[in-house]
Amino acid sequence: MESVLSVKNLCVTLYTEQGALPVIDNVSFSLSEGKTLGIVGESGCGKSMLASAIIGLVSRPGKITGGSILFDGEDLTRLTQKQLRTYRGSRISMIFQEPMTSLNPLMACGTQIAECLRAHKKITKKQAEEAALNMIQSVGIHDAQTVFRQLPVQLSGGMRQRIMIAIALVCKPRLLLCDEPTTALDVTVQAQILKLIRKLQKETGAAVVFISHDMGVISEMSDSVAVMYAGKLVEYGSAEEIFTNPLHPYTKALQQAIPRADSDIAQLETIPGTVPLLHQIPSGCVFAPRCRFATERCKANRPDEIVSGRHTAACFYPLNTHGAQ
16 A cells, blocks of 8 residues: 655754754654554653654754655655645644644634635635534534634633644545644543544545554554654554564553553553653663663664564564563
């Protein structure tokens, strides 16, 4: 199946007083139509910056310094901002983590959806408003007429996120980026939003990049999974392979931190330490300072990717070679 999105050796650098700091370091993956790639990792691992790079929102002091982002064969890194604006909202859309920082607080919700349509389609104001009203209904809001006229502040968090989804999908994009869209929601609303994204993806055939720090959500949503740590892709493969046979100690540690209903373990596993700051990235394996399997070799050298079919991991001692549980 032909890839909608193919990211190859992508590098993003921040230029600061402390020098050039790598935020995204040589990341590669691909995604086909109708499929979902889950990107998981702790806060500060570079997940949101990766999404920003894909949609062309990296700004100073950040810069894409290497690699390519192929969208339907077109390298987005070679386009101007004016050219990228024809893609954003039309062929590539994004659902942000916090809708109140993304929605216009002074504009009615329905008007914001209609405005997105008119920016990309040659339709009348009335046609755009009718389509916006239909889209509000499509995202599971029953009193669409009332919500159309309301301001974002008049809605609950779950309703605002549905409006964000409506804006993102109203032009039927080929690629949808979801940057932790359920983080601020309670579990009941979160389940509704996840179900809604899957339903609309099935209807439109969009390829989806779903970013989260929650391995449970990633396992529910994804066909393939990319595990990020300190700006690097430390493991990548199908969701089944990642969750049944993780190769990287970081992936395993993230899984062990998930509470399970069928487990009687009194205390969850934790990962000691924190994600390193950009100016403190280790010279060897980026995860070595927090890894219980790390050796002097790990601390001194960057591991190459090991490949098992379509399953890859950047580790000198993958879990299936030393029997780690």
